[in-house]
Amino acid sequence: xxxxxxxxxxxxxxxxxxxIHPTWARDERSIKDLSKALAGLxxxxxxxxxxxxxxxxxxxxxxxxxxxxxxLNPELTVFLVNVxxxxxxxxxxxxxxxxxxxxxxxxxxxxxxxxxxxxxxxSENNCIVVTARNQPFADGIIIDGWRRAGRxxxxxxxxxxxxxxxxxxGHSGITAWxxxxxxxxxLQDYExxxxxxxxxxASR
Numbered sequence: 001x002x003x004x005x006x007x008x009x010x011x012x013x014x015x016x017x018x019x020i021h022p023t024w025a026r027d028e029r030s031i032k033d034l035s036k037a038l039a040g041l042x043x044x045x046x047x048x049x050x051x052x053x054x055x056x057x058x059x060x061x062x063x064x065x066x067x068x069x070x071x072l073n074p075e076l077t078v079f080l081v082n083v084x085x086x087x088x089x090x091x092x093x094x095x096x097x098x099x100x101x102x103x104x105x106x107x108x109x110x111x112x113x114x115x116x117x118x119x120x121x122x123s124e125n126n127c128i129v130v131t132a133r134n135q136p137f138a139d140g141i142i143i144d145g146w147r148r149a150g151r152x153x154x155x156x157x158x159x160x161x162x163x164x165x166x167x168x169x170g171h172s173g174i175t176a177w178x179x180x181x182x183x184x185x186x187l188q189d190y191e192x193x194x195x196x197x198x199x200x201x202a203s204r
């Protein structure tokens with residue numbers, strides 16, 4: 001007996017939901033944990049704003065993985081961009097596109113910054129760093145969509161052991177992340193009184 005189109009469709013949707021459920025569950029936990037971490041940056045951070053930034057960063061990273069047609073790992077996607085088989089997929093593209101969505105939220109109690117590690121080397125990475133108002137860049141939290149190929153990576157700047165200086169003998173505890181003022185100005189140019197930044201050169 002042939003299975004009806006409706007039954008096949010229902011089974012197809014059920015299989016799809018089973019397959020992606022672990023991803024949804026991981027993201028849901030990560031969204032809650034990042035929201036809590038952002039809200040904990042300072043007493044005056046709005047928890048609702050922290051939750052909005054967390055959810056937006058996570059969902060945007062997942063969407064970009066589909067749009068960039070990420071395959072296997074971020075390094076391979078970068079290779080495909082370099083040989084002209086993809087239009088976007090560099091770490092800077094992830095930060096630009098996630099940053100553009102976060103800018104639309106116009107956060108008031110949290111501040112967006114642009115971070116770069118190992119600038120102008122083959123190991124360069126770019127990310128968004130979120131701090132509380134009047135908080136140093138180094139005290140912020142990294143938001144990186146590129147590193148895990150669309151599964152949002154986040155952690156405090158000073159605890160990012162993958163990007164440290166002097167790693168020859170284990171963890172040095174000295175972060176390689178630095179702020180890029182030009183791109184930070186772009187991230188913050190929605191704020192009243194902030195000078196509009198010139199278009200920054202596309203990062204790698």
